[in-house]
Amino acid sequence: MLDELNNPPAVHHASGWRRTGRVLLVPALAVFTGLVIGAIFIIITSEEVYAGFGQSFGAGLAAVWDTIIKAYGAMFAGALGDPVRIVEAIRGGNALEIRRAINPILESLVNATPYIFAGLAVALGFRSGLFNIGVEGQLFVGAAAATYVGFAIKGLPAVIHMPLAFLAGAVGGGLWGFIPGWLKAKTGGHEVINTIMMNWISFRLTEWLLTGPMTRPGSGGMPISPVIEKSAEIPQFFPSPIRLHLGFFIALAFAYLVHWLLFKTTWGFNLRTVGANPYAARYAGINITSNIIIAMTLSGALAGLAGATQILAVNRSMAIGLSAGAGFDSIALALLGNSTPIGVVFASLLFGALRNGATRMELLQIPNDIVSIIQALILAFVAAPAIIRTIYRIRVPKEAEEAVFVGGSWGGGK
C-alpha cells in the first residue's frame, strides 16, 4: 500500500504525450468552460447589451458579440501583449516603445511570481492532508517581516541584506503557519477555521504595524511603510516599465525544491503518507504530530515568501492592499495543479496572465473580480471532473486518476 502511495499507478500504465494530454484534458476544458460562463456573467451585466436588445434583437446579438470580443480581447492583449503593436514597435526600433509593447507578457510573469509561492504553500499543505486557507494572512505577515528587515537595517551589503529580508519573510509566514499547525497537532483545533482566524488577525496586525511602529514618517497616519533600502531590493532585469525580476526565477527554483522535498526525500514520503492515510502513517511509525507542525510551518513560510518577493522586488514598500487576494487564489492554483509543484507553476502562469489581463478589462468597466468568479468555476470543474465529462461526453479513464486527499471533517485529529 505504501509502495502504491509512493508510485501512483497512473505513472506505470501510460507515459509520454498521450498521458500528458489526458492529464491536461480536464483542466483545459475546465478553464475553457470557466471562461465561457464568465463571458455569460459579463454579458448579463453589460449595459451595452441591454441597450442593444432595446433597439432590436439583431442589435442585441451584435452587442453581445461585441462585448465578448472586446472583453476577452482586452484580457488577451493585457495578458500577453498586442501582436500588432509588438511588430510595429520592433519595426520602429524605439527601445522604450518595444519595452512597452512586450511588457504585458512579462508583467504576467511578475503577477505569477507570488502565485507560484502561494500555490506551492497550499499544495504542500494538501499533500500532507492539511487545508491551509491562511495563505493570505501568512503572506501579509511575511511581507511585513521582509519590509521591516528591508528598511530598518541599514548599511548591509546587498549580498547579505536581500537574502536576509527574503528569509525574514519566510520566518514571518512560517510563524503564522506554525500556530495553526501546532494547534491542529496538539489540540485538534481544525486548521480551516484557525487559519481563517489567523488571516483576520494578520490583517489587523499589519494595519496596526503600518499605522504605528512601521509607518512611513510624514505619511500622516496613512497605512504605508517606509521604502526599503536599495540593498534589500530583489533586482529587476530591465528598465521601466518592465518589472520582471529575479524573484520569478527564485520562485521556479522553489518549485523544484518543493518537488524534490516531496517526492525525492524520505521526509516528503512521510509527509505524503500522513496526508494520504494518517492511520497507515501511524501504523508505520511516522510521527504525525511533528509532521503536521512541520508541514504547516513550511506551508506558511512559502506563503510568507510570496509576500516577501512582492515587497522586495515590486512594491518596495508595504501598504494595506498588498496582495489582491493572491492568498485566496492559491487554493484554486493548488487544486488546478493537482498539488504538484509543476502543476502549480503552470496554473500560476495561467492565473497570473488572467489577473494581468483583467486590469485591462477594468478600462471597459468590467471589475477585475470577474477573475475570482472564473477561478471559482474552474476550481469547481477541476474538483468535480464528472461535470466536465458530462458536458463534453468524455469517457472515464481506465486508470484511476491520482487525486489528492484532504481530510473532510472536523475530527479531533487524535
Next chain:
Amino acid sequence: MATIVIHRKKLETITPTRRRVLGIIELVVAALTVVLFMLHVQPGQVSTFVMTPGGITQGIAANWIVPVFGTMLALTILSALLGIYQLVRGFGRQTNLVLGVVAFFFIFSFLLWASAGKSLNLAGMLSASVLLAVPIVLGAFSGVLCERAGVVNIAIEGMMLMAAMIGALVGSVTKSMWVGLLAAIASSLLLALIHAVLSIKYKINQIISGTVINIFSTGLTSFLSAKFLQTYQYLNNPPVFPRVPIPLLADIPVIGPLLFNTNIFVYLMYIILVIVQVALFRTRWGLRMRSVGEHPKAADTLGINVFRTRYMAVLLGGLVAGIGGAFFTLGSVGRFDEGMTAGKGFIGLAAMIFGNWTPIGSFLAGLLFGFSDAIATRLTLLGTGIPIQFMAMAPYITTMVVLAGLVGRSMAPAADGEPYNKE
C-alpha cells in the same frame, strides 16, 4: 468500503494533566487581574454602568455604580480560590463551568478597569452583543442543520455574503425589506443547492466545494458591487427592519430592552433556535436526520433516503444562512460593503463546534462571540490605550482559544464530511 465503527468518546473524562493545567491557568488569570488591572486603579474610584441602552424608552433601569478596587479584589480572590481547588482536587464535571466563571470574572475586571472613573453603557454593550451575535448564531444553526446530516458546510460565509448583497440590491430596487429578505434567502438557497449537488451528487470533497462557493460568492458580490452598487447609490440603499418592541415583555427592566425590544432578526433567531432544537431532538424527522449524519449506511438499510435527507438538510442550512446574511444589510447598516461578513460565517462554525453541534449550545457560544466583538467595539470608544486593531482581533482570538480548548472533547457527527456511496 470498510465497516464504519462509531467511536463515542466519554464526554466527561478529565485527565489529571488537564485538571492541573486548568488550575494553573485559573491562577495565572487571577494574577493577571492583579498585575494588569488592580495595580492601575486608585482606591475609591467607581465605575458607572448604565443599564438602559441608548434610544430606548421602555424598561428603564437605574444606573449601577460599582466600587472598582473592592470588587476587583473580591473577584481576584474568588478566582484564585477556584484555581487552587481546581489544582488540588478538581471540579470534575463542573470543570468547564468553573473555567467559564473565572473567564467571566476576568472580563468583568477588565471592564471595571477600562471604565474606572467613567461611565460605560453596559446594557448598550449587551444589546450590541445580541445583535452582533445574530449572524454568528444563525451561521452556527446553518452548520448544525448541515452537519447533523453529515455534510460539512464551510460555505456559510459565502452564502451569507451573497444574501447580504442580494438583500441590499433587491431591497433597494423594490423598496421593500420583505422582498429583499426573500431574495436574500433565495440567493443563499441557490448556493446551498450548488453545495449540495457538488458534495452529495458529485461527491467532491465538501471543504473544497465550500471553498468554491466562498470564492465564487466573494467574486460575484465584489463584481456586482463594483459595477452597480458603488456606481448607483440608489441601488445600495435598502430599507432596514425597524425595532419592534414586544408588548409587556419589553417593559421589563434590563432584560426587556435587551431581548424583547429589538429587530425581527433577533426574534427569528429565537424562533429558529426553538424549532431546530425541538425538531432535531424531539421528532422522528430529527432522529432520521441525525442517523443519516451518524451512520448513513444503517439509515439507508432502514429505508431512509440518505440523499434526500442530506439535500433537505443543506437547503435548510442555506435558508438559515440566508436570513443571517440578510441581517448584515437589512437588519443592521442598510448598505452593502465588499466582504462585509468579515469571517462571521466561520466564527459561526466555531460556535457550532463549541456548542457541540446542538442548537442551544451554538446559541450560547454565538452570544459569547458576539459579546467579545461588542467589548472590542465599545471599549475602543472608552479610550483604554489599547490600539483599535488589537481590540478588533478579540473575536478571532476567542474563536481560536475556544477551538483549542474544546474540539478535542466535542463530538462531530460520525459521518460528518463523508460522501455517501449507495452500493
